Amino acid sequence: MTVKLFAFAASLRQASWNRKLLNVAAEVARAAGAAVDVAEFREFDMPLYDADLEASQGIPAGAQLLIRRIRAADGLLLASPEYNNSMPGTLKNAIDWVSREKPAALRGKSAMLLSTSSGLVGGNRGLWALRIPLAMLGVHVQPDMFSLAQSDKAFDATGQLADPVVRERLGKMVQGYVRVATALAGS
Amino acid sequence: MTVKLFAFAASLRQASWNRKLLNVAAEVARAAGAAVDVAEFREFDMPLYDADLEASQGIPAGAQLLIRRIRAADGLLLASPEYNNSMPGTLKNAIDWVSREKPAALRGKSAMLLSTSSGLVGGNRGLWALRIPLAMLGVHVQPDMFSLAQSDKAFDATGQLADPVVRERLGKMVQGYVRVATALAGS
Amino acid sequence: MTVKLFAFAASLRQASWNRKLLNVAAEVARAAGAAVDVAEFREFDMPLYDADLEASQGIPAGAQLLIRRIRAADGLLLASPEYNNSMPGTLKNAIDWVSREKPAALRGKSAMLLSTSSGLVGGNRGLWALRIPLAMLGVHVQPDMFSLAQSDKAFDATGQLADPVVRERLGKMVQGYVRVATALAGS
Amino acid sequence: MTVKLFAFAASLRQASWNRKLLNVAAEVARAAGAAVDVAEFREFDMPLYDADLEASQGIPAGAQLLIRRIRAADGLLLASPEYNNSMPGTLKNAIDWVSREKPAALRGKSAMLLSTSSGLVGGNRGLWALRIPLAMLGVHVQPDMFSLAQSDKAFDATGQLADPVVRERLGKMVQGYVRVATALAGS
Numbered sequence: 001m002t003v004k005l006f007a008f009a010a011s012l013r014q015a016s017w018n019r020k021l022l023n024v025a026a027e028v029a030r031a032a033g034a035a036v037d038v039a040e041f042r043e044f045d046m047p048l049y050d051a052d053l054e055a056s057q058g059i060p061a062g063a064q065l066l067i068r069r070i071r072a073a074d075g076l077l078l079a080s081p082e083y084n085n086s087m088p089g090t091l092k093n094a095i096d097w098v099s100r101e102k103p104a105a106l107r108g109k110s111a112m113l114l115s116t117s118s119g120l121v122g123g124n125r126g127l128w129a130l131r132i133p134l135a136m137l138g139v140h141v142q143p144d145m146f147s148l149a150q151s152d153k154a155f156d157a158t159g160q161l162a163d164p165v166v167r168e169r170l171g172k173m174v175q176g177y178v179r180v181a182t183a184l185a186g187s
Numbered sequence: 188m189t190v191k192l193f194a195f196a197a198s199l200r201q202a203s204w205n206r207k208l209l210n211v212a213a214e215v216a217r218a219a220g221a222a223v224d225v226a227e228f229r230e231f232d233m234p235l236y237d238a239d240l241e242a243s244q245g246i247p248a249g250a251q252l253l254i255r256r257i258r259a260a261d262g263l264l265l266a267s268p269e270y271n272n273s274m275p276g277t278l279k280n281a282i283d284w285v286s287r288e289k290p291a292a293l294r295g296k297s298a299m300l301l302s303t304s305s306g307l308v309g310g311n312r313g314l315w316a317l318r319i320p321l322a323m324l325g326v327h328v329q330p331d332m333f334s335l336a337q338s339d340k341a342f343d344a345t346g347q348l349a350d351p352v353v354r355e356r357l358g359k360m361v362q363g364y365v366r367v368a369t370a371l372a373g374s
Numbered sequence: 375m376t377v378k379l380f381a382f383a384a385s386l387r388q389a390s391w392n393r394k395l396l397n398v399a400a401e402v403a404r405a406a407g408a409a410v411d412v413a414e415f416r417e418f419d420m421p422l423y424d425a426d427l428e429a430s431q432g433i434p435a436g437a438q439l440l441i442r443r444i445r446a447a448d449g450l451l452l453a454s455p456e457y458n459n460s461m462p463g464t465l466k467n468a469i470d471w472v473s474r475e476k477p478a479a480l481r482g483k484s485a486m487l488l489s490t491s492s493g494l495v496g497g498n499r500g501l502w503a504l505r506i507p508l509a510m511l512g513v514h515v516q517p518d519m520f521s522l523a524q525s526d527k528a529f530d531a532t533g534q535l536a537d538p539v540v541r542e543r544l545g546k547m548v549q550g551y552v553r554v555a556t557a558l559a560g561s
Numbered sequence: 562m563t564v565k566l567f568a569f570a571a572s573l574r575q576a577s578w579n580r581k582l583l584n585v586a587a588e589v590a591r592a593a594g595a596a597v598d599v600a601e602f603r604e605f606d607m608p609l610y611d612a613d614l615e616a617s618q619g620i621p622a623g624a625q626l627l628i629r630r631i632r633a634a635d636g637l638l639l640a641s642p643e644y645n646n647s648m649p650g651t652l653k654n655a656i657d658w659v660s661r662e663k664p665a666a667l668r669g670k671s672a673m674l675l676s677t678s679s680g681l682v683g684g685n686r687g688l689w690a691l692r693i694p695l696a697m698l699g700v701h702v703q704p705d706m707f708s709l710a711q712s713d714k715a716f717d718a719t720g721q722l723a724d725p726v727v728r729e730r731l732g733k734m735v736q737g738y739v740r741v742a743t744a745l746a747g748s
Contacts, residue, residue: 084320089280183561374744458694467650
């Protein structure tokens with residue numbers, strides 16, 4: 001069975017370090033046998049959540065597209081920056097819209113979380129905040145999370161991780177997740 | 188010294204229960220001697236955070252208005268719905284924009300958090316998630332938080348809290364916060 | 375394949391409501407095909423964690439017994455009271471001792487968390503705090519958690535859940551976990 | 562008004578890095594005008610929390626001593642190691658015992674949290690977990706927290722912080738807390 005993963009980086013920025021990290025992780029997941037659908041967060045254009053807007057116009061097209069991409073997958077590869085010790089409001093807003101369609105698109109999916117930042121912690125605390133709404137919505141969030149410190153020094157000119165030790169750590173973590181996602185997809 | 192509080196409910200919905208709760212709390216704060224500036228969350232119209240947008244156009248006008256209202260106050264009365272066991276993406280997005288201006292407008296302010304929901308927990312778990320970015324940004328978040336269960340049954344026809352026991356609990360909590368906000372404003 | 379679960383309630387109290395809940399959940403898990411090893415938390419007698427004590431005497435016998443019982447299982451059924459909006463210090467102390475033996479006994483295990491309390495929230499916030507060290511140690515914590523409100527009214531004279539709706543909710547949740555634990559055990 | 566602070570490091574280990582850090586912070590607090598009562602965590606010897614033990618023998622002497630020391634102070638300087646991404650079970654156990662006496666000894670107190678570890682994050686995530694039960698019990702936890710990375714390289718032979726930049730950062734943070742604790746003590 002080929003496990004299907006949906007992957008995106010929760011940043012609207014063109015030169016996002018998290019997108020670079022996501023792309024590396026997606027390649028590793030493919031090498032481990034997964035089919036990976038990589039999206040741009042910009043594809044899922046949607047307004048700030050407003051219950052009145054939802055009542056009058058329904059779930060916006062961008063959120064519906066995101067829901068369809070999630071539904072088509074068994075699991076998610078999700079790279080997210082950390083803002084103010086938590087997840088970005090933009091990502092939480094997308095989760096809030098997605099959660100409005102029943103049955104919940106995220107329920108029963110698995111997810112692996114990644115982050116990078118210019119600091120020494122690599123955005124890890126934002127991922128811990130992100131685990132909460134995902135778990136609440138029924139997502140099996142992989143215990144291991146990959147946080148990459150000093151993003152501006154971490155990639156080489158070809159977009160690969162410069163440090164072979166870090167590369168191997170990411171490789172093992174993604175391979176471990178692909179195994180788990182495959183097992184859960186069949187359960 | 189009259190402590191100055193800035194107050195809003197983090198909901199864009201016209202018939203928001205959290206706004207009703209916020210209005211009751213604002214009245215109690217005024218009765219306790221605070222000057223309260225009540226705003227509508229809709230006044231602070233701003234896009235989803237995008238670092239490229241910030242680089243090209245700066246902090247949007249709606250976020251700048253929010254920053255000015257925060258700067259003019261000593262503390263915040265903030266009522267927030269709970270979405271998916273966390274804070275609304277809309278509120279986190281506003282915090283993310285506000286955090287981009289230096290020196291940080293929120294730093295050194297105090298805040299009292301309130302929530303209501305139709306369920307039995309009253310949105311309390313969302314407030315616990317909200318404490319994290321606020322503390323990260325240097326806000327003295329009042330330990331006591333007011334969460335009101337079963338919002339659809341909690342208010343009478345005049346918009347007051349129907350249950351006198353609940354009303355007294357809110358009263359004491361807001362009075363306690365006004366005392367603390369006053370002490371911190373002078374420190 | 376029969377999945378092996380290790381089960382205990384993290385309370386030292388003889389008349390613990392969490393133990394009653396754990397026993398009901400263990401029965402449901404058995405009916406769903408799992409082999410369940412139910413332990414008493416008192417069996418794992420251990421001191422407060424002290425690095426000097428560890429250096430001089432190693433991991434205490436009670437913690438070693440707990441480690442062996444965890445190692446023998448694929449997953450955990452864990453019922454825990456909530457103390458001060460977090461997990462009991464007693465349970466965290468046991469986790470701290472268990473985490474000292476390498477390779478980590480908890481790594482790769484799954485877990486389903488349950489709680490009950492006399493209040494309306496049923497101890498749910500304590501479980502959210504408990505997810506963090508478990509995930510840190512590599513446990514696949516089931517997204518769905520079962521929190522039972524008003525424990526003093528929830529059980530009938532035979533120790534079963536009095537409300538058939540609640541009973542069915544627990545049943546589905548435990549069955550869902552047994553499926554997931556089975557899938558993960560084989561991965 | 563001289564603010565009274567009660568200070569301890571939540572480690573039973575003789576050579577605790579957190580105690581070293583606590584001692585440095587206590588000196589800064591004294592220089593800023595606070596009266597600081599420094600205790601050893603070992604002084605508060607108490608068993609693992611057990612509701613049956615409490616029912617038969619009451620709150621143990623070690624916990625009662627801790628309660629008295631807390632009651633005598635306006636605020637706390639608390640240094641805590643991080644275990645498994647959360648607070649030590651030993652510290653949570655002490656908090657659980659302390660919380661059993663009414664009125665709550667911790668209620669209305671302020672607290673500044675510090676941590677150090679041999680890693681690059683300095684134990685900061687444990688402090689975020691610790692904020693939750695403290696806030697639940699009514700403590701005004703100072704937003705700024707001091708986490709010291711690479712504890713084994715951070716101190717000089719006299720027990721002072723080796724890096725003057727780090728020393729100044731701690732100094733400003735403790736002075737800021739002493740101001741806040743003084744303001745809150747008078748409110």
